[in-house]
Amino acid sequence: MERRNEILETITDKPGITFRELARELGIGIGDLQYHLRKLEKEGRVFSRKTGKRRYLFPKGFEEKAQRLLIAISTETRRRILLLLMEGPKNQKDMARSLGLSQPTVSYHMNELIKLGVVTAEKESRSVIYTLSYDPELIARLIKEYRPSLWEKLADNLIDLLTSVGDGE
CATH class of the missing domain: 1.10.10.10 (Winged helix-like DNA-binding domain superfamily/Winged helix DNA-binding domain)
Incomplete structure (x- = not known):
């Protein structure tokens, strides 16, 4: 849960951060980050927009x-x-x-x-x-x-x- 809050806080501070940037910045493995992002998206706390090959992450209501x-x-x-x-x-x-x-x-x-x-x-x-x-x-x-x-x-x-x-x- 602490890891998830750290992810949410980073997305809130840097809306539009890419999936890869977020993984790099937080030092989180791809699979671990995918898991937590799925949970955050299901809870409606974040959402993503895919453009081209990149996935951009935003906090709810952005x-x-x-x-x-x-x-x-x-x-x-x-x-x-x-x-x-x-x-x-x-x-x-x-x-x-x-x-x-x-x-x-x-x-x-x-x-x-x-x-x-x-x-x-x-x-x-x-x-x-x-x-x-x-x-x-x-x-x-x-x-x-x-x-x-x-x-x-x-x-x-x-x-x-x-x-x-x-x-x-």
Whole structure:
């Protein structure tokens, strides 16, 4: 029971944590974690959402809009895309160039973000323009509240960027 409470507490503190991350963080074997999660799900204290090959865990009653966003920011590439889109709508070619990624890679991640409802796509002549479906302030609040280490990393990146701009003068 103590182990189960530890699992529940971690999921509550880090909603959207993946099954594998949770196992690693708590040092629990896969079978043991599966057992306790089944019990917690039957009790209605947690639920999971499977997207692609990953299983994301949330505490009971966690807002769906926030679920989708936390799933979206769970991978580095999607976080980078969302941060880029916070500047405004972009097409795939511009995003690929800005992020140093291939267009097929950007396309794959954009399709995943569209499925989650985090981004919308609108055809404009020969290209597709992608726009955030969420208010950038909500994205920033969720990152700051539920992924503080990510927030610190983003702040460090901003400081590095500002420092490099200042050195160029």
